[in-house]
Structure formats: structure tokens, C-alpha cells
Amino acid sequence: MKNYELVLHRVEADLAAGRLRIGGRLPGERALAEELKISRPSVREAVRVLEAMGIVRTATGSGPEAGAVIVAEPVSPLTALLRLHLATNHLPMGDVVQTRILLESWAAREAAGRPLELDAVADLLDRMDAPGLSPEEFHLLDAEFHVALAGLAGNVLIAAVMESLRSAIHGYVLAAVPNLPDWEATAVGLRGEHRAIIAALAKGDGDAASRLVAAHIQGFYQAAQLSS
Structure with a gap:
């Protein structure tokens, strides 16, 4: 399994279990990298895949709208x-x-x-x-x-x-x-x-x-x- 796929499986499991919901925010890049023991570029790759799939919307910066948010556009x-x-x-x-x-x-x-x-x-x-x-x-x-x-x-x-x-x-x-x-x-x-x-x-x-x-x-x- 490729490293970025670990993130995809983590997000899938969290959605299925209700730990992530529409409007919820993914953990930060550093936190995911440390938890899954993968590089931060691998986390970024996974987030790009999720965004292309329409699962998350991303925004850069450090404000309340920053990060990757689960969206409802299946x-x-x-x-x-x-x-x-x-x-x-x-x-x-x-x-x-x-x-x-x-x-x-x-x-x-x-x-x-x-x-x-x-x-x-x-x-x-x-x-x-x-x-x-x-x-x-x-x-x-x-x-x-x-x-x-x-x-x-x-x-x-x-x-x-x-x-x-x-x-x-x-x-x-x-x-x-x-x-x-x-x-x-x-x-x-x-x-x-x-x-x-x-x-x-x-x-x-x-x-x-x-x-x-x-x-x-x-x-x-x-x-x-x-x-x-």
C-alpha cells in the first residue's frame, strides 16, 4: 500500500464510524504524518486526491477556514x-x-x-x-x-x-x-x-x-x- 493510501483509509474509516462528518476538518498535515508514520508530502498527496474526488475542500493559511474540510458533494x-x-x-x-x-x-x-x-x-x-x-x-x-x-x-x-x-x-x-x-x-x-x-x-x-x-x-x- 502506498503511503498516501494510508490517509485515504484513515479518512474512510473515520467517515464510516462517524468520527468525521460533513463540515468536519481533517487533522493537520503534521499530526496525520506523525500518526501514520509517513511523510508530510504523502499527506499532501492524499489531500489532493480527496479534493479531486470531491470529498474535501481545502484552503491555505492559518485562519478558521484553513485546512481540509469534509464537503457534501458526492x-x-x-x-x-x-x-x-x-x-x-x-x-x-x-x-x-x-x-x-x-x-x-x-x-x-x-x-x-x-x-x-x-x-x-x-x-x-x-x-x-x-x-x-x-x-x-x-x-x-x-x-x-x-x-x-x-x-x-x-x-x-x-x-x-x-x-x-x-x-x-x-x-x-x-x-x-x-x-x-x-x-x-x-x-x-x-x-x-x-x-x-x-x-x-x-x-x-x-x-x-x-x-x-x-x-x-x-x-x-x-x-x-x-x-x-
Whole structure:
């Protein structure tokens, strides 16, 4: 284990045990170095990693705001890390589709049991109805719609994973357009399927919404003749 990882494990243990909380301050650089028997540069390296992960915010100086403070911003850093990880790998198309079906069908079923504000999602659908949209413009909105749909379930981790998948979704969907025999007809069908999903959610029918989402994703995958 590298020296800076000792600090990361210490912070993780303190957060899990409740010894560190949001707004709490990490022990000073010298104190951590002495406690863990590592160098102060190793402590500084660990703090930089924690800051990049969005776990702490740092400020220099000697006043009350100085040092490393635990902050509550888990989603954006997690999403960024997942997106970077996904970007380094060639994801099999079938794996992306299966993951989407699992996440989005669960999210649709879960969302149906919650009080929902559907105006923002409906606005995306209206924007997708605009005449003259290019396939790229349509699918950018489509990816945004599916991320928003997953977010309705209220699960922060599911929302973060879906946000990280946004680029992969947009990329493979757009690449599939030339395989479609009639893009305009396909777009009409996708719009109708989107609205059927939202209608099921508005009625609180989670099972129907879940089935419609799964069929919507799988149907496009098959129509575009995408290989895994």
C-alpha cells in the first residue's frame, strides 16, 4: 500500500464510524504524518486526491477556514470518475444496453410510487417534437431524457451511474442512425414510446412504465441491428 493510501483509509474509516462528518476538518498535515508514520508530502498527496474526488475542500493559511474540510458533494465527483473510467474502456454494446435496461426499468417502477414533478421531463419531450431536428440534436435530448427519467427514482447512485453513461448512450445511439431504414419513422416511434412511458408514470403504473422502458431500449437496439 502506498503511503498516501494510508490517509485515504484513515479518512474512510473515520467517515464510516462517524468520527468525521460533513463540515468536519481533517487533522493537520503534521499530526496525520506523525500518526501514520509517513511523510508530510504523502499527506499532501492524499489531500489532493480527496479534493479531486470531491470529498474535501481545502484552503491555505492559518485562519478558521484553513485546512481540509469534509464537503457534501458526492454526485458530481462520482459521475466524473465513472465517466473517465468508462472512457478508457471499449464497452460491448450489449453490456451497455443490458445495464440501461436494468437501471432504467427499475427506476421507472420505483418512480411510479413517488410524488413526481414531470414538467422538466415533459419539456424535453416537447423539444424533441421540434421540426427539423437533426439526429444528433434529437439524440442529445434523448440521452438527457433518459438520465432525467432515471433521476425520478430518487436514488442518488442510480442517477450518478446514468449520468456517467450519458456519453456512451449518445455515442452508440447516434452511430446506429445509418443502420435504420427510415430515420424519420423511427423518430416518430421513439417520441410515441417516450410519451407512453411518461403517461404510465403519471398514472402511477410502475409495472407498465418498467415494461415500456425495457421494450423501448431493446427495440431500438434490435431495429438498428447493433452488434454486441
